[in-house]
Amino acid sequence: MSELSKTYEPQAIEEKWYASWLAGGCFDAHPERVTPDRPAYSIVIPPPNVTGVLTLGHVLNNTIQDILARRARMQGKEVLWLPGTDHAGIATQTVVERTLKKAGEIKHRDDLGREKFLEKVWEWKEKHGGIIIQQLKKLGASCDWKRERFTMDPEYSACVQRVFADLFEKGSIYRGKRMVNWCPVSRTALSDEEVIMKAQSGMLYHFRVEIAERPGTFLTVATTRPETIPGDTALAVNPKDSRYSEFIGLHAVRPLPAELPREERLIPIIGDEHVEFGFGTGVLKVTPAHDKADFEIGQRHGLAAPDIMNPDGTMNALAGVALAGKDRFEARKIAVALLTELGLMEKEEPHQNNVGFSERADVPIEPRLSSQWFLRYPSQDASREVVKSGKMRFFPERWTKVYEHWMEQLQDWCISRQLWWGHRIPVWYFAGSDLAAARAAVGHEAAPEAVRQLEDGSIAYCGLIAPADLTYWQQDNDVLDTWFSSWLWPFATMGWPEETATLKAFYPTTDLVTGPDIIFFWVARMIMAGFEYRGELPFRNVYFTGIIRDKQGRKMSKSLGNSPDPLDLIAKFGADALRFGVMRSAPLGQDVLFDEKNVELGRNFCTKLWNAARFRQMQGGAPEGEIHSDLLSTDDKWILLRLDGAIAEVSHALDEYRFSDAAQALYRFFWNEYCDWYLEASKALLNGSDAALRDNTLAVTDFVLAHTLRLFHPFLPFITEELWHGLGFNQELPADQGGHSLMQARWPLPLGEDFRAHYGLLPEDEARAQARFDVVLAGRGLRRDFNIPSNKRVPFVLKGEAPVSAHDVEVIKILLNAESLEVAGNIWEPTRGTPSSLTPLGHLYLPLNGLVDVAAERERLGKEIAKIEQELLKVRTKLSNETFVSGAPEAVITEHRQRESDWQDKLGEIRRVAAALAD
């Protein structure tokens, strides 16, 4: 136990203890230690992007996980918090590609070729990967780092391929030509979840189309995308629309590309229920290759679907000479100009519509017809049921509705990506059309289902082992969606498919902590994978954090520059301060409006804790002395009872994942109850002459502090560890129960019946202490009302019926900064006009030695009387209400009567004082 420095300096302490925890193996999970008496507790981290950096979102998320993990350890559980990172396909590839472009090394990744490019990505990963892991350590995360996993570790990749092959053989994975979301920047297909709808204000263009069979007759079409006209293969009207039904079966002359002969531009006018009467003109141009709804119309009517665009979003030759090679938005302008030239443009009107954007590249996605791999989700029923039945619980519960809704209308998942960075699809295409020949050509034993004919007629083999002779086989070029590896995270990180000790001990995991924004991307898919491959739920509870926003409620974003760097905050305020500040302002289920002020508050709180500990240390004496029940003061009993309340409150809040409530309770208890009242009151005994009483109070102080540090530890791991050792609380404990580290000490339990009985802690102790505090509050009020500066010591007189102990007098004196507190008998009479206040222990007087301002005191009393009368009126109005008296329960009425009489007494007293002033 060393002397605590005058100010709390987090940096040195944080580094020191983190190293000590690591060296002591405090974070290590031991499956073999799991027994019925030492149950397992496990969390898998939501793997951050391997090349990412820590954000406030991570701080929130990981602090919560750390609190859960640390508390579980203190509760005597065997804890596994399994860390790792995600390869983040598109994100990482995009960053690397952009960097290489900026450096002038390439124009496009094709310049390097697949292998060379991947080398660059791995280089990048080696260089920048793991930064976030170091940052999590700075935050204090107690992960078992020896078990760190990466989604592209060889073993992990094998899991991904195994699952793909299995689902392929089961027929759940298929390849097909479908309308997909295409990102022209990343040049890959995306899943529906990666498309974000954004409201856009654009134009609705009305242009005329001539009917081929009736020259001079025109239909007007409304569209937002005139550049796709060259891809139109029909006009559609609703067959029930009397305005147009007569034209069904005729043909329209598509205006573009204008250079084509008229007969090559004739497109049928068809009837389709999809067309709305009310929208636009009621005539729809049908572009099957570039619009999802149009594609479906095309399917129904057997229309051709010419693709008029390139993968990068520029128009191709089919779009015509005027548009070819132009970017789609440039082409739009040109198309409008062409229509205007042709005299076909009728009008343009401003139009609000929703456009799907690529989540990553933030550009409008292009609906595009292409061949992709799709997954029909497995284990859907079990996954729905487990949440519906409450066997798996969501916190806050309302997210179950969102989950159920999504699960009800599951669409097949497009899992192939036209990228290089990721898990390459384990499929090889056969150079031939004979299934039997293909089977033979695999060259090793393969399940019959592993070789199949696909929709387009080609023959594919899927398996973990490549075909022996690659002469006849060509591997699929695509990689898998990143989430196709993430969805296996809970078990793929634990050694699956081997039945490892870790899996046996720690799976299913206990809690999952993540953001609601990835409920579909990740949570729902993990549940389905869990059921499909482990036959049960992957985690029992899911805690959804809020989203971190700035003070104005805006999402944190790089472009807005409104996302502070957590490491700066740690450097400035300390990791504990950051953790506490964030947790205190993150209520269950609510978004978090981040304000640096919160971190400042956390820092201030750490300082308070530090100084309270310093104060204890300055009193000297050995820690953890025995408490003698017969020597306990009112204050001692009071703080023990308050501590008991705090333990219960914090434990209860944590059980329900109400972290901000737990933090608030701790804050309130320690600052407002322990420091503001108990610590001040204890000075009466600490400065007194009775050594036994003094020691006993120190014992109580140590008892409370030792418990408080434990309660705080999950929130404030560093400072509590430092103080735990600094105050010597570790000294008497076994090494594995707090002797080595506070993180292994026992989580406090509420004080039991026997404890209360032994120490004589009764509810009335709280009341007695409170009564005394009321005297103090009254006295401070008098000081204020009569402008006595708080540093000026003045005498007070307390005149009451009940006796007041010498100890209580001393305490009140200290808390009032009084020169003296005279306890006067009934004979004592104050000088006329002496300010006074009624307290539970009698009248408290502030004699001002003839300096009384009678008028001021009269005014003050007048105000107080008015206030009391108002309260009295309120309660009397209620009590005089016949329906209230007859309808309300007895207890409520009694309580109101009591309240009335209390106010009445008070009023009587004050009126007497006021009357004495009047004459």
Place this chain on the structure above:
RNA sequence: GCGCGGUUAGCUCAGCGGUAGAGCGCUUGCUUCACACGCAAGAAGUCGCAGGUUCAAACCCUGCACCGCGCACCA
């Protein structure tokens, strides 16, 4: 269009049937021997609007308004 949140002190939020609360900010006083990252006292709220249920409504019910989010979507 459907669904989910929210609307309480200047700000951020707690309270969810029986006397309106916290932190920050603000005002005033104080360097009182743990802490000015502090101590003490204070000002400040028709609890979004309108109905209803109840002896009693921030709290329960209905409708409306506004803010935010998600899903779906008409070119």
